[in-house]
Amino acid sequence: MSRSKNLAVKYLTAAVLLFGVMTLSGLMSAVYYINPDFLYGLLHFSVAKILHIDTMIIWLLMGFMGAVYWFLPDEFEREPTGILAAEILFWVFVVTVLVVAGIFTFVQWGPGTETTLWLFQQGRKYIEAPRWAAIGVALVMLVFAWNVVGTALRARRITGVMAVMSVNMAPLVLLYLIAFPKIDNMAVDLYWWWWLVHLWVEATWEILIGCIMALAMMQLLGTSRRIVEGWLYIEVSLVLGTGILGLGHHYFWIGTPDYWLGIGGFFSALEPLPLLGMVVHAVYDAGVHRMKTSNRPALYWTLAEAFGNFLGGGMFGFMITLPQLNLFAHGTQWTVSHGHFAFWGAYACGVLSVCYIALQERRRLVTVNGPGWVWAFVLLNGGLIGMVGSLLVAGMAQAFFERAIGGSTLDAFIAGQENPWFKLGMYSRFGFGLMFAAGYLVLVWNLLALGRREVAVVVQAMPAE
Amino acid sequence: MIWKALYPGRRPFAARPLNDVNLGYITMPFDDPAFWRAGAISTTVVMAIVLVMLTIDSLEAIAPGGSHVPPFTVVNRHIDYVHNAKLGRDMPVVGEDEPLFGKAVNSPEAEALIAQGKLVIQSRACIDCHTFMGNGAYYGPDLTKAWLDPAWEAWVAITGAESREEAMVRFLMAPDQYATWQRRMPNLGISRDEAVATVAYLKWLASIDTNGFPIHFGRIKVSE
Amino acid sequence: MSPALFLLTSSLLGIMVLAAGTYALLYGAARFRRSRALLIGAGLAYAMVVLDAAGIVLTTPLAPAWKLLIAASALGYFAIPPLTWRYLQYTHREEEVHL
Numbered sequence: 001m002s003r004s005k006n007l008a009v010k011y012l013t014a015a016v017l018l019f020g021v022m023t024l025s026g027l028m029s030a031v032y033y034i035n036p037d038f039l040y041g042l043l044h045f046s047v048a049k050i051l052h053i054d055t056m057i058i059w060l061l062m063g064f065m066g067a068v069y070w071f072l073p074d075e076f077e078r079e080p081t082g083i084l085a086a087e088i089l090f091w092v093f094v095v096t097v098l099v100v101a102g103i104f105t106f107v108q109w110g111p112g113t114e115t116t117l118w119l120f121q122q123g124r125k126y127i128e129a130p131r132w133a134a135i136g137v138a139l140v141m142l143v144f145a146w147n148v149v150g151t152a153l154r155a156r157r158i159t160g161v162m163a164v165m166s167v168n169m170a171p172l173v174l175l176y177l178i179a180f181p182k183i184d185n186m187a188v189d190l191y192w193w194w195w196l197v198h199l200w201v202e203a204t205w206e207i208l209i210g211c212i213m214a215l216a217m218m219q220l221l222g223t224s225r226r227i228v229e230g231w232l233y234i235e236v237s238l239v240l241g242t243g244i245l246g247l248g249h250h251y252f253w254i255g256t257p258d259y260w261l262g263i264g265g266f267f268s269a270l271e272p273l274p275l276l277g278m279v280v281h282a283v284y285d286a287g288v289h290r291m292k293t294s295n296r297p298a299l300y301w302t303l304a305e306a307f308g309n310f311l312g313g314g315m316f317g318f319m320i321t322l323p324q325l326n327l328f329a330h331g332t333q334w335t336v337s338h339g340h341f342a343f344w345g346a347y348a349c350g351v352l353s354v355c356y357i358a359l360q361e362r363r364r365l366v367t368v369n370g371p372g373w374v375w376a377f378v379l380l381n382g383g384l385i386g387m388v389g390s391l392l393v394a395g396m397a398q399a400f401f402e403r404a405i406g407g408s409t410l411d412a413f414i415a416g417q418e419n420p421w422f423k424l425g426m427y428s429r430f431g432f433g434l435m436f437a438a439g440y441l442v443l444v445w446n447l448l449a450l451g452r453r454e455v456a457v458v459v460q461a462m463p464a465e
Numbered sequence: 466m467i468w469k470a471l472y473p474g475r476r477p478f479a480a481r482p483l484n485d486v487n488l489g490y491i492t493m494p495f496d497d498p499a500f501w502r503a504g505a506i507s508t509t510v511v512m513a514i515v516l517v518m519l520t521i522d523s524l525e526a527i528a529p530g531g532s533h534v535p536p537f538t539v540v541n542r543h544i545d546y547v548h549n550a551k552l553g554r555d556m557p558v559v560g561e562d563e564p565l566f567g568k569a570v571n572s573p574e575a576e577a578l579i580a581q582g583k584l585v586i587q588s589r590a591c592i593d594c595h596t597f598m599g600n601g602a603y604y605g606p607d608l609t610k611a612w613l614d615p616a617w618e619a620w621v622a623i624t625g626a627e628s629r630e631e632a633m634v635r636f637l638m639a640p641d642q643y644a645t646w647q648r649r650m651p652n653l654g655i656s657r658d659e660a661v662a663t664v665a666y667l668k669w670l671a672s673i674d675t676n677g678f679p680i681h682f683g684r685i686k687v688s689e
Numbered sequence: 690m691s692p693a694l695f696l697l698t699s700s701l702l703g704i705m706v707l708a709a710g711t712y713a714l715l716y717g718a719a720r721f722r723r724s725r726a727l728l729i730g731a732g733l734a735y736a737m738v739v740l741d742a743a744g745i746v747l748t749t750p751l752a753p754a755w756k757l758l759i760a761a762s763a764l765g766y767f768a769i770p771p772l773t774w775r776y777l778q779y780t781h782r783e784e785e786v787h788l
Binding site for chain 3: 223224226227230231265266269270272273276277279280281283284287288307310311314315316318319320322324325328329396399400404405
């Protein structure tokens with residue numbers, strides 16, 4: 001099998017394993033809200049949270065890379081350039097992640113010096129990893145970009161999907177440089193930090209997952225390239241058309257001028273519109289194939305992607321995006337509910353879909369089906385929706401009592417956290433988190449076990465009917 | 466009626482003709498990805514240019530001494546946060562001299578304090594329990610106006626301090642000894658110098674004009 | 690804005706988008722199933738969008754410009770499913786499977 005595809009399987013495996021670490025640290029983070037003495041003095045909330053949010057970013061990034069390495073040799077009909085470097089850097093990436101996780105867990109913090117930032121902790125959300133590790137990640141991404149762009153140059157031809165992906169690599173990699181500096185002025189720090197976070201998850205990552213889903217659709221449903229490319233360009237226009245200035249919805253309260261209230265609110269309010277188009281497209285794709293395909297889990301996870309993206313990003317975002325409302329909801333569990341739903345819908349579902357696609361070819365399965373994936377699908381999505389609903393209740397209570405009524409002081413914060421609706425939300429979130437975790441275990445079992453008991457069929461898997 | 470407007474021809478489920486959609490003098494090549502590619506490129510370029518222009522303006526406003534962010538030497542002054550009737554929102558107000566610990570600092574000293582304060586905030590990952598201007602984690606309270614929190618009055622007595630800043634310093638150095646509530650802040654080995662720098666940072670932070678966030682800080686409001 | 694009105698406004702906005710998504714889903718299902726019943730369902734879902742948008746315009750304290758944006762969005766939500774469906778049908782017309 002292609003070296004790139006072998007590497008893809010390694011990345012997807014690492015991604016799924018890190019998904020487990022994210023789930024476990026997420027459960028831990030939830031416990032602190034219920035039992036504040038949990039591991040006090042040993043491991044505080046911030047450590048669990050850092051592990052939770054950082055593994056989320058890394059598992060998704062690894063998932064994207066796995067997906068791209070999987071599709072790359074088919075798109076270019078050759079082994080990608082620089083594959084050896086990529087293979088080495090995979091291990092560099094894995095070791096870096098493990099060492100950093102160890103540092104976060106056992107060292108946790110250092111004195112207020114530049115040395116701490118270089119060796120142990122940079123303490124900026126999502127990019128807490130020490131600078132030496134950030135260098136490693138940047139290197140991994142540079143080689144990844146080279147694998148894509150270099151192969152296109154070598155092949156002297158490029159498809160529309162790969163052209164979009166290649167151009168997208170530049171901002172994807174360059175934005176990561178924002179993870180390096182220590183900026184004294186918090187307003188300036190947050191200004192640039194949001195370029196990295198928003199222009200990753202609401203721009204370049206959307207484009208990347210769009211390209212990956214385009215490649216997946218061609219394989220899963222046999223859709224023609226012309227259609228998929230046209231749709232991809234429409235998506236790029238709408239996502240970047242609303243998302244680039246939608247960045248402004250993070251600039252309401254960080255000290256920036258108040259024109260951002262109008263600009264950010266306006267463009268952000270438009271963001272659900274393209275997502276509605278994606279829902280229609282998903283219904284069309286499901287209908288046109290009468291929900292029949294040789295790989296049901298892959299199709300269902302793709303549908304979950306379209307709906308999750310719309311609900312999590314579009315609906316939940318729309319509730320809190322207008323500035324006069326965000327004033328109350330900002331920095332509460334409402335934000336958490338939106339964030340969890342949006343990340344799950346927009347990215348996690350897509351990566352899981354690719355896992356099943358790769359699995360089908362890898363194990364040479366004519367069809368991929370069975371009860372296992374259904375249980376995983378129901379438990380994970382049900383658990384996620386339950387968590388998100390719980391956080392919505394808690395967030396609404398917090399926004400209402402702490403901010404709208406209470407005046408956002410320490411006492412108001414405590415009053416909000418002690419509110420019965422808030423506390424109910426925290427218990428409920430933990431319960432659904434357990435359901436989600438059960439779904440994760442079933443998913444792993446399903447991915448390991450699928451097709452193993454069947455006699456290996458040496459037939460290329462084809463989309464059915 | 467609605468369907469006629471959207472589907473001229475009265476048969477919404479009939480197959481469509483196989484030619485480009487003709488809008489009179491313009492024929493739209495909806496079939497051709499190159500058409501949509503042009504749209505994608507032009508949209509992205511225009512939006513990116515606007516973003517860059519706004520960034521240049523915003524960076525000027527948020528530089529210390531800019532329209533929204535006071536210079537670091539504001540730590541020598543009294544800070545308040547009051548409702549501005551004309552603007553219809555809360556605004557920070559910089560008042561009389563009120564140096565930290567009774568000792569005024571010059572510009573380079575203030576810069577050094579802020580730089581050290583930021584190093585503390587990053588090295589202890591404060592943003593992974595607390596929020597700054599609403600950004601971060603939601604386990605601990607928001608610190609945007611922490612300098613102005615009415616709770617510090619009680620803490621002056623509890624910590625046996627002579628001033629608000631001294632109470633804050635003592636708290637930061639041993640938060641495990643001064644539990645605010647059932648959810649306790651852990652001891653992060655913050656030295657006295659680090660604590661002083663952090664307090665200076667929080668005082669400067671409270672003076673930033675955040676367009677009214679958090680709303681009516683310190684004032685309870687039940688209805689309009 | 691009072692605390693109660695803020696929660697009401699946010700909820701109405703969320704419901705509007707949810708109703709729009711329901712409309713899109715039912716519309717698509719109606720088109721591929723060629724079902725009048727589903728089409729009526731889609732119409733009802735869109736009616737929810739209109740009612741909700743009207744509620745936002747009439748009862749919430751948002752400034753006029755934002756209310757205009759909400760109203761325009763509601764119109765946009767109406768047009769997107771049929772336009773998208775037409776585009777998908779049109780581009781898929783020569784595919785092996787199409788609707």
